[in-house]
Amino acid sequence: MIQKVYLLSLLFCLTSLNSIAQSYEKTNLGVKTSINSTVVEIQFYSPEIVRVIKYPAGGSFEKKSLSVVKVAENTKFTIDKKDTTVSLKSQSVEAVLNLNDGSINFKTVDGKSLLNEKNSGAVFTNFDDAGSKTYSITQSFVLDKKESIYGLGILQNGKMSQRNQKVHMVQNNTWDFVTFFQSDKGYGLFWDNYSPTDFSDNPEETSFKSEVGDGIDYYFMSGKNADGVIAEMRDLTGQVPMFPKWTFGFWQSKERYKSQNETVEVVKKYRDLGVPLDGIIQDWQYWGDNYHWNGMNFLNPEFSKPQQMIDDIHNLNAHLLISIWSSFGPKTPQFQEMKAKNMLMDFQTWPQSGKETWPPDMNFPSGVQVYDAYNPEARDIYWKYLNKGLFSLGIDGWWMDSTEPDHLDFKPKDFDNKTFLGSFRKVRNAYPLMTVGGVYDHQREVSSDKRVFILTRSAFAGQQRYGANTWSGDVNSTWDMLRKQIPAGLNFSLCGIPYWNTDIGGFFAGAYNKSWNDGSGSRNSSYQELYVRWLQFGAFTPMMRSHGTDIPREIYQFGKKGETIYDAIEKTINLRYALLPYIYSNAWKITNGQSSMMRALMMDFEDDKVKDMNNEYLFGQSILVAPIINAQYTPEAVVKTNEDTGWNKKDASDKTKTVAVDFSQKKSKKVYLPAGTEWYDFWTNKKYKGGQEIDQETRIDEIPLYIKAGSVIPWGPKVQYADEKKWDNLEIRIYEGADGEFTLYEDEGDNYNYEKGKYATITFKWDDLKKTLSISEQKGTFKGMLTQRKFNVVKVSLNQKQPDKASEKLDKVVDYKGSKISIKL
Template identity: 85%
Template structure:
């Protein structure tokens, strides 16, 4: 201690510039200094991750992060003071602290600038937060003029790069905010604050400004590329568990199935039609009425035998998700217990009225209130009722709706609500992280036999660790909204949260619904085209889930077999199931290898033309998807709703309408193929050189997608559900033109034994020069492992075309018993 004091005093006495002392103190993790009346602390969490803390001198700053779970590692660094600058070098990056003005900058080890704070960029403004004296805080940075940044969460702005805009970040129905961005220079920045925050970027500065904060607290991470940054973000905020295999099949939903008979009959109908289906979702009101909102019990007389309903669904080899919320009606036991413990928040939330009417009839207020999910005891109470009311029936997963949560008719005093961590204002944006995490943690404590699966409407940094797939909220049924979903999902994935989906067909479809061609909106060609194109996009997202209101979405609503729309829907669902071995193996790459399933093209291609591309992406690392996102056969319909709350049903019309469309016509779409590689048209096997835009002929039942040369894709059997058939007779498709590698992953499908090493992998390697495919020795073991199987090897270039389900020509039929084998094609 004496030596430390001596060092500080020595530096204080020796260093001075313009009357400002240039002193610093070494800490266990980095350095600490008082500069211009502010404490500045730099902490190395790893050689690549650095935490920066700033707060007014004389105050204290103690914070347990809600997002960050990593404990800082002991990291070696070299410090060197030259003039007013203090340089701290780890083995990976250099951090420079200006001891005169307190600015921090980040560089590569060869002194290339990564990110600089703006001079005088840290601002603390006194703020009274519901009686607590604190600050509003902001920090500004200076980015390169041509630098592109990605992330910030799910944003419905249609933008890929998030430069040159202002975003007010308060969680709502269709915008899920994550205070994180990453740069095409290979670094990321996480602003660790949960209060309402303004992100702003213009040519002069890039800043985060938050309403409440005892100090500035952010993490800089150097990853070298997008995957590297994502790996650092997950190292900091949590890793991604495996989802059950069945979650990657097709899911049918609607707002809402009104009886247990209706729910079960949908599954039976799919089975009768021979159309694949893995899950059905039961939406709200199975609890009866709004006074019993989210009662977590089957109080509705239309659900008299819930165990029989669930057993019936399971006997049909399907799974059930059920709607649960973050709020409770006043006649529920949960409400009373939480109220007695002061664990409810008083602001307007959905539903506002006790009547199921729109607009809400406020003569009959529902009294529904949001619970304090920040409170660990409140989360215990939530799970207690969820466990005894629903989980014990054998329900397979949770549809956690309104996890942002819904906050309607917002008043400033609403944010004064007290939570376990202080005001609601202080922790507002982390609400979804808390409520979703509470369910995940509790289910993990009581069961390892069933993987947690949560479908949720909101997210915050770190939520990837909680077995959740976030959907983009109650979006409109419009082409513009479909276009917005691609960059929304990609930017969310670039925040390190890989599982995302959207309501296939859009949620609000009332504009299409009334008396079209003598039927509902499902018979309206304008909606048929939009729904089908959305479904074709949805087949290449982490969860393929059809859902919405106003227009029913089941395949049989759109026609019958032999009709173009029905056949195209069926073809798309079958395509999804054929890709399951590829998808599930890519899920393992997420859990085990820090990968992402939806990949912005900037992640994989050094091509300036794709850096800001918002209409194409990779699904896994082999398949280029170019969804059709403009109407080709029908006019585009504009639908407007309240972006914050959704729920505006004034888009219907009672006038009969007709529209005749010839869906057999061929159309065209421009597709850009990234440079540096050759591409195969999936449907024809025609090969294209990358770095060019092509005019691609399209049909109603196919969208353009391409396979990268050097890819190896396992092709699954035709099935009715994910686990119907073992993968003992897979087709292995090899796309020539470059060396390639793919690892097939298999496990028990729906438990956590993989965490104990109970899984197996088979790696396929293609040597393009030698035209040799090597199948490795099978590694690992688990209960039910396939010991004898066949692989049907198909070389793409040897066919004029490969069908969507199975190839007509097989180049090699290989019997495989787990030992390495090489074949020449």
């Protein structure tokens, strides 16, 4: 009898527990329940975006995201409970919650599995965060074995797909982390956490594990394809503004121009040589010594007339970016004001010494400290001095260096530094988002006449909304590093952040000099080959910018007109400018259509051979770029440095040797042409069928390029800077073989009037069967808009001259006055 009562009691308890486990609460956005002592919330932010929150029962979870700007939409969804599951379904995605273990499966509305949480994959471990009781958190998922995933930021691992990787995510000089990945199955996942995080993928599970978190917080998004996922990520974290047209020209820089005369003379030299240039960058120490680090003022006597320098550059029809940092020296007013308000963080950052010696002489500590960019008042103070000292002089944009920021001689207690939002540990990876966002927001408040342009060394999710172009940091001048830049830029773009670039020629190049800074490397044939190939790659990135230390990179350092290397550099720069109408119109597709400029081949081709391809990509949706990333004329030198040891200016033992090289020889490389279309060799117009690997003949002055059949490409005039000539006589190139379309975009170039509808578009449609080009009416208006122009329409064929030169015989010359017109070719 006692045993029977016990069994009945046990059965009653189990029944009650099961009843509790299977209960849930419907909310405005989804459902909320408690399973195995864990609260689980599923929230629809849109029909395509689902937010998942988990935290230990008995606690609470309130958070204002630093990355997410979207407010949840009023989304229609249905709830269907079956046994131990609850299914929430919108018009685009289904989330199925297991009421026994709390795991969630994501599916398409027709039941196709997209992503599964691992059973009991949520883990909370008690953690003391500088005196605050919180958790370390983990969430595990199970991916299909053949699934490819992309993203995670700028990774220097040379990989395209990030399967079977372990990545420790703490922002640094050359690795910029974004806790996001997307799958070739058409979904994306954003892990909304800013603390040091480990991403891990192996055949058993895929997980994010963060050091600090009051709860698990992530967003699942269904986009059906890569462009769709990127569109959802931008819907969630912010859209991309238009960059000024002049930012898409060629930029010259180095570490560093040491006087205002030197800076201006570089621009003058380019103008005298007739080589196009749109901007120059003034690197650090225009403020003087390290105790005045980042003073945002011209305290160096070599820059005694800054207004004259800026005016001289502008009078040469060029633009100036200037270096600003995330830290301040102790003798600056910024330091003093922030110090008094506890807005500085105490850990070792660059530069550590007040003396310019290596290694740092710590007998003379610089006292430089990083500011608390999480504090809105600190961001106000930062802008106050930036506006007064630099923006008021007419400087065109900001080179925000060390936005990760530099964190040297790391000690775990450094993460205990208090910020406005808690410990530095808790918000560490979002630092670049906060400091870059502070400059963007403040400049937008004071001016709509000049578009914000920021060149920055680090990024986090959402940074695309702040007018920032991220570069890949102080990378080495090696072929191996050049190879790694392609997948680094593509994976970054697949995070929804489209603007990216790299130091053309690599940053640390001293191994090519006879002694570390004699500049002889520019005449070293090994470096010349590397530089030309890097420049050719850089011409097909969102920003074409030459920069580095040890070896000057100006074109005239490599020889003179008529010499092979000089001519190759000039040819590449001119090619970039000819493509400006194509590039600027693609920038509008980013802003208006959530597109990407650098496109991994998996985005546009259903071809298994390109899923993990890390050495080719599309630039826009028409131009296949296959950079030459292996030495063909010289030995590949192995140069071992990193962003810290690279600053050691002692002569290295592995100096590359200068050898006599005949750069006029023809070489070859293998190129894979994706299936599903035909391709035109850009240089010869020879046509190839896709889905095959070809042996491509190469020259030192040409990068292998292929144009997709059906492409319509506008070809710009020969200019010395982006705005020198109006687009009143464009060549329109038709690559037949398929239907095609291109929309030419124009606006005022450097203000925000486009946000008010002040822009114009002309759409070209090619009907391949009828061999007819239709030119639409010009839609929209803006100040200074062309009302009539000529289009020189060319149907590209094999017997034409190289298309980088003006065609002698044009198929049609069209007088266009803004009305629709159709041309038979």
